Amino acid sequence: MNSTRTTPPRPVDVAAVFPQLAPLARTATRLHPRPGEPTLHDSSVGGPLLWPAGEPWPHCEGPHTSGAYSLEVVRLERRVRARKAMNPEDPYAGSYTPEEREVLERVQQTDVDDEWADGPVAMLPVAQLYVRDIPALRPPGGSEADLLQVLWCPLDHTEDVYMPRTAVFWRSAADVTDILVSPPEPPLVEFEEYVPVPCVLAPEEVTEYPNSLELSKELREQLGDWSRWQGADGVDSSYAPYPESFYHGALSVAPGWKAGGWAQWGYTDPMPRLCRACGTEMDPLLTIATVEWNGDDDKWIPYEVRDAAASSGDRRRDALQPTGIQIADCHKQQLYVCPVSPEHPHMELMQ
Ligand SMILES: [Zn+2]
Ligand SMILES: [Zn+2]
Structure with missing residues (x-):
């Protein structure tokens, strides 16, 4: 696990001002991803998965629109950009090495069969979360699992909204004795932004309250x-003309990647999230976020990231968008699971 990230205390204890909010407090675990080199024994975003050699790797059956970018080239270009950023004084740092040029030529000369996307497409690791790092993560149905693994398909699907289709797995890490070393990978991806940059995590628990759209009319009127x-204490009078924004941006739902907590809304109004198998209300599992903050929520920026947030160029980009992924137009992808059973299908929403 890497260095810590510390969210500043909320400027106001909002449940003390509005006691009706107190029973609605929920723990969310902010993941604070940061580019690094996670191993398969670490919690990570975009890192290797602890996957049993004897279990088939997840593939997506489509139907797909075909991908346009070579996964190998996406990774190569990222290496070159990182090298350039690390050596700003070296005019040649951004040039390809002979080995890199060879890879580019080989990829260019390799025709990917147009039909490959019709067949099953190997999924990419998105997140691996160990319960020892994120204790608030509860496997559904009281299962003993202690490891959550999320993968996604790197291609778009004609019938879906524009976010990648995910697969969710729970397992016990101790059961994985024979580890899959080289999982299959897709030759092409839809966008570079569907390939998460490998990130280590610095999980941090925070308290959240619901988006105001999920509150009673009476409580919404009080907040306004x-x-x-x-x-x-801590109320900033500059918010006097619009106290709802203070609640929305600084006191209710944390931005960025997180496990659990409350759902953020905005792209749509709140909607029921009922399990397709049993009708039970589903729980927020994971929020996959394009950015770690987005303007009005900067009171959630951790102390350790403030300097980077105020800087520019690569340093700011790595803090704002550490995983390099993008969901549609800077949106979030929320995953929900049924608390009754890990066998019941999960649900995903774009917000
Ligand atoms: Zn797919
Ligand atoms: Zn269910």
Whole structure:
């Protein structure tokens, strides 16, 4: 596990000002991904998975629109960009080495059969979370599993909204004795932004309250009434004309990658999330976020990241968008699971 990340305390204890919020408090675990070299024994985003050699690697059956970018070239270009960023004074750092040029030529000369996307397409690792690192992560149905693995298909699907289709697995790490060393990979991906940059994590628990759209009308009216906020410790009077924004941006739902907590809404209004197998209300599992903050939520930026957030270029980009992924137009992909059984299908929403 890497160096810690510390979210500043919330400027106001909002449940003290609005006691009706207190029972709605939920723990979310912010993952704070940061580019690194995770091993298969680490919690990670875009890192290697602890996968049993005897279990088939997940493939997506499609139907797909065909991918346009070579996975090998995506990784090569990222290596070159990283080298250039590490050696800003060296005018040649961004040039290809002879070996890299060879790879590019080989890929260019290799025709990927147009029909490959019709067949099963190997999925890419998106996240691997050990319960020892994220204790609030609860496997469904009281299972003993202690490892969550999420993969996605790197191609778009004609019938879906524009976010990658995911697969979710729970397992016990101790059961994986014979490890799959070289998992299959797709030759092409839809976009570079569907290939997560390998990241180590610095999980941190925070307390969240619901998006105001999920609150009662009465409570929403109270949150919008500035006179109720006045006098509370930490209230910034610049929010007087729009106290709802203060609640939305600084006090309710944390931005960025996280496990559990409350769902952020915005792309759509809140909607019921009921299990297709048994009708039970589903729980938020994982939020896959394009960015770690987005303007009005900068009070959630960890202390350790503030300098990078205020800088520019690669340093800022690595802090803002460490995983390099992008969901549609800078959106989030939320995964929900049924608490009754890990066998029941998960659900995904774009927000
Ligand atoms: Zn697919
Ligand atoms: Zn269910």
